[in-house]
Amino acid sequence: MRNAVNDKIYTVEEYIQYELKSDRRHEFINGQLFEMPGEKDINNQMAGLIYILLIQFLKSKGYQIYNHDVKVAIPDGRKFYYPDVFATKEEKSPDNQYIKYKPEIIVEVVSESTQVTDYVDKYIDYIKIASLRYYIIIEPETVLVTVYEKDETGNWFARKYTNINDAVKLEKLQTEFLVKDIYSA
Template sequence: MAAMVAVPVAQYVSPEAYLAAEATRPIKHEYREGYVYAMAGGTDAHNQIAGNVYTLLRTHLRGGSCRTYFADVKVRVEEVNCYYYPDVMVTCDERDRTTNTFKRYPCLIVEVLSEATEAFDRGDKFADYRQIESLQEYVLISQTRLQVDVFRRNEEGLWVLHPYSEGDRVSLASVGWEGAIAEFYEAVDLPSPKERPPVADQHR
């Protein structure tokens, strides 16, 4: 996701008012507990990675009952009153065919990390996404190094981290996809080791 910037509001904004306004805005906004946040633009690497993931999953799932969405379709987290724009998400639930601008029952959500959003994506946003009963996997992809973190819900309902790095094959069990991590980074110019932020900063 691109960076979120708080938009000052004088009072609580209802979900209905947010959706009505969002339909006419030239800039996308996310919605969390009555507050509206503008989304800043992303980077070349961010766009390429998200596009690669969408293409891989869309091709893999073509002809089936699942649908893959890229950037412009929101996910509704009703339990915590939020609307987010995942970089990529997949839903296989027929109930999601009845809504055009948002989905409620994704099985897979993918976010491409940025320096501005990583703490939120790993923290509060992940806590919100965990309230979605249909969600089976949450994927975080670095845009500065070959690094993919797949959080998968196990049979006990606990979220288990499956980390992947250079040379690994990534498995997305929720949609039955497996492939080389390098496929996510096709046509992406990663920074040199000297230009990368320290690993410790990546997981703060």
């Protein structure tokens, strides 16, 4: 369980200003700030490989791909997270320089300190985003890629990949990659 940085309740505007001046990143949950933990080198490398893959496959399709330092808003306006990697076709504007509102794919590389948050809390929040088509969770210590996908009726289902030679298919984005491409870190 993560602990808030302090007892102060921040407005969204105060949070954004705080983040612009802070040398550490914080997620915003119901007015409270939660410091982002550091990550192992393998987590960082795997997130980097996913970032490169998404640029390779989605940039030419009009997507912008972001990693680590751009926030995603949850529709209720009370939560902002820093996904490891995400892609969106959301047009850039002065109102979304720091926070994006329409991701289509979000990827998290879990660690011991974020496992419950990524599989439970963030899953519950991310699937509220109307534009989201895929939420992918990667386990760095063992070969396990979980792909949550939204179907045509708005329901979510999961596919798990445990074989290094499996092809992860993201049909809605007309993209696929091999599991081994992200486990070569």
